[in-house]
Amino acid sequence: MSSAYSVLTPGQVVWALSPELLLLVTGLLILGLDAVHPHKEEKRWLPHLALGGLAVALLGAITLWGCNTRVLAVLSCDPFALMVKIVALVAIGLVVLLSEVYIERHSARHQGEFYALLLFSAIPICLLGGATNLVLIFLAFDFLSISSYVLTGYLRDDPRSAEAGVKYFLYGAAISAVMLFGLSWIYGLTGSVELGEIATVLPKLEGNTQNLLLPALAFVLAGFAFKIAAFPFHQWAPDAYEGAPTPVTAFISVGPKIGGFAVIVRVLLTAFSPHTVVELAGNWRVALMAISILTMTFGNLVALWQTNIKRLLAYSSIAHAGYVLIGVVAASTQGIAAVLLYLAAYAFTNLGAFASVIAFSNQTGSDEIAAYAGMHQRAPGLALVLIICLLSLIGIPLTGGFVGKLWLFSAALEEGLLALAVIGVVNTVISVSYYWKIMRAMYFDPPPTEEQVVVSPALGVAMGVALVGIFALGIFPNALLPLLDAAARVFF
Amino acid sequence: MLNQFAFIGCFLLVALTFGIAPPALAWLFRPKKPNPRKSQIYECGMQTHGETWVQFKAQYYTFAIAFVLFDVEAVFLLPWALAYNALALYAVIEAVIFIAILLVGLFYLWRKRALEWM
Numbered sequence: 001m002s003s004a005y006s007v008l009t010p011g012q013v014v015w016a017l018s019p020e021l022l023l024l025v026t027g028l029l030i031l032g033l034d035a036v037h038p039h040k041e042e043k044r045w046l047p048h049l050a051l052g053g054l055a056v057a058l059l060g061a062i063t064l065w066g067c068n069t070r071v072l073a074v075l076s077c078d079p080f081a082l083m084v085k086i087v088a089l090v091a092i093g094l095v096v097l098l099s100e101v102y103i104e105r106h107s108a109r110h111q112g113e114f115y116a117l118l119l120f121s122a123i124p125i126c127l128l129g130g131a132t133n134l135v136l137i138f139l140a141f142d143f144l145s146i147s148s149y150v151l152t153g154y155l156r157d158d159p160r161s162a163e164a165g166v167k168y169f170l171y172g173a174a175i176s177a178v179m180l181f182g183l184s185w186i187y188g189l190t191g192s193v194e195l196g197e198i199a200t201v202l203p204k205l206e207g208n209t210q211n212l213l214l215p216a217l218a219f220v221l222a223g224f225a226f227k228i229a230a231f232p233f234h235q236w237a238p239d240a241y242e243g244a245p246t247p248v249t250a251f252i253s254v255g256p257k258i259g260g261f262a263v264i265v266r267v268l269l270t271a272f273s274p275h276t277v278v279e280l281a282g283n284w285r286v287a288l289m290a291i292s293i294l295t296m297t298f299g300n301l302v303a304l305w306q307t308n309i310k311r312l313l314a315y316s317s318i319a320h321a322g323y324v325l326i327g328v329v330a331a332s333t334q335g336i337a338a339v340l341l342y343l344a345a346y347a348f349t350n351l352g353a354f355a356s357v358i359a360f361s362n363q364t365g366s367d368e369i370a371a372y373a374g375m376h377q378r379a380p381g382l383a384l385v386l387i388i389c390l391l392s393l394i395g396i397p398l399t400g401g402f403v404g405k406l407w408l409f410s411a412a413l414e415e416g417l418l419a420l421a422v423i424g425v426v427n428t429v430i431s432v433s434y435y436w437k438i439m440r441a442m443y444f445d446p447p448p449t450e451e452q453v454v455v456s457p458a459l460g461v462a463m464g465v466a467l468v469g470i471f472a473l474g475i476f477p478n479a480l481l482p483l484l485d486a487a488a489r490v491f492f
Numbered sequence: 493m494l495n496q497f498a499f500i501g502c503f504l505l506v507a508l509t510f511g512i513a514p515p516a517l518a519w520l521f522r523p524k525k526p527n528p529r530k531s532q533i534y535e536c537g538m539q540t541h542g543e544t545w546v547q548f549k550a551q552y553y554t555f556a557i558a559f560v561l562f563d564v565e566a567v568f569l570l571p572w573a574l575a576y577n578a579l580a581l582y583a584v585i586e587a588v589i590f591i592a593i594l595l596v597g598l599f600y601l602w603r604k605r606a607l608e609w610m
Contacts, residue, residue: 010582024593028593028596031596031597031600032596032599032600034600035599035600035602035603035604036603
């Protein structure tokens with residue numbers, strides 16, 4: 001954090017906050033316009049307005065590239081934060097595309113709320129990318145959580161959706177309190193909520209007080225692990241994923257993970273950096289390594305038994321959080337660059353996979369893997385997209401998933417974490433078998449009917465964008481290398 | 493450091509004993525002769541008439557939540573109003589934006605007919 005404390009003019013502050021402000025304005029506009037016509041069922045323009053807002057916010061984030069300063073003393077506007085914002089905004093744009101037909105079909109009356117909530121949940125993810133203050137981190141975390149709970153229970157007439165929302169809420173509320181407790185300890189021990197100041201105070205603390213930081217850090221890590229659905233704090237994920245409306249499942253499998261990893265990286269590498277507090281950093285690295293190993297192994301092993309594709313993708317997303325943690329444990333420039341690349345590749349891949357799942361269930365109404373039998377005859381294009389996404393989730397060359405895994409594992413090897421890399425590779429091999437289950441059903445099982453599956457234009461666009469993303473990251477990752485490197489260097 | 497925590501430990505023990513001892517002693521020494529009149533609720537509210545499992549209209553909660561929202565707004569605005577003369581234009585604009593956001597919410601509630609008792 002070499003940036004100077006320069007005072008920005010109000011204009012510059014507004015510019016630096018433009019992505020968040022634009023999202024807020026668009027969200028409020030959607031709510032307002034939706035309220036002006038409360039009884040019109042035809043609301044095609046709502047998702048388009050949401051997409052427009054996201055696009056302008058994305059533009060704002062891109063024009064800010066290169067800026068490296070503090071905003072309002074609680075936010076950092078640096079390449080890492082902007083990278084997180086760009087990935088998050090693109091991902092949520094894809095979620096809007098995924099939602100269009102599904103939401104119109106299932107809850108035509110309350111579409112405005114849905115898109116407004118989706119935009120409002122993009123704000124905390126953007127804030128989490130740059131937050132350098134424990135209070136702001138907690139507020140943004142809860143902001144993100146609350147909008148996710150509501151979105152999960154969005155189909156309120158559907159008991160499964162409501163149950164998923166309540167489960168997610170109860171689990172999240174408890175974890176949120178635990179995390180706040182941990183944050184209060186950190187504040188009590190260091191006398192500051194500012195990550196930069198904590199970093200300067202920590203090395204000066206006596207040994208005894210430093211030991212007290214361990215339980216505090218454990219509580220805080222529990223909160224972070226909940227957001228990314230890492231091993232002991234993952235129980236909410238399968239139920240929430242299965243019960244939530246499928247576009248929301250796609251969102252909570254990507255959005256909170258991006259925000260969660262951004263905070264994990266920033267908090268651990270700024271305040272508890274291995275360069276300043278060697279012993280403490282050694283402790284959290286061991287803890288995260290254990291969580292990473294348990295998360296990927298557990299996610300992959302349980303995924304083997306799943307028969308519902310949403311539940312299978314839920315366990316697969318738990319496993320993927322485990323892979324990404326490898327990069328955090330490595331705690332090096334390569335590691336953080338790999339985390340960002342993997343998150344981007346994972347966002348495109350998972351959203352592409354969910355686009356196919358939604359297109360399929362829009363027509364057939366089923367999420368069971370058995371229903372995917374013979375899909376290549378009923379919808380050859382859709383089957384192909386799903387196959388490419390699954391291959392990227394496995395990590396087959398030419399896809400973004402492959403490059404992401406390659407970077408993560410090589411970052412681990414670079415830091416001498418041979419065991420972690422080996423366990424990651426073994427897990428990748430395990431994951432092949434459950435992804436293969438879907439592929440086998442699609443290509444080798446006979447279809448129950450010959451009825452063709454029709455894909456809506458919005459879903460088609462989403463799949464196209466996802467495929468372009470997957471292959472761009474898979475074939476030309478080096479074009480992104482300088483950008484990712486700049487983002488990772490913020491912490492070193 | 494440890495001594496201070498030992499002090500807290502002692503304090504906790506004393507506090508617990510202080511709380512538990514009187515009812516425990518009373519339970520030990522009191523005469524136990526219940527009769528139906530004595531077992532009645534005494535100053536614990538009215539006796540219920542009819543079914544106890546009454547269902548409340550859930551719509552009440554939308555009003556409650558909207559009320560809490562504007563209640564909190566008032567709490568935020570009070571210090572702002574008190575310090576109004578000392579504040580820069582910036583803070584005034586911020587408060588206006590804050591109120592505007594809440595007003596959009598109120599407008600939304602109103603248009604979605606959440607404020608009508610149905």
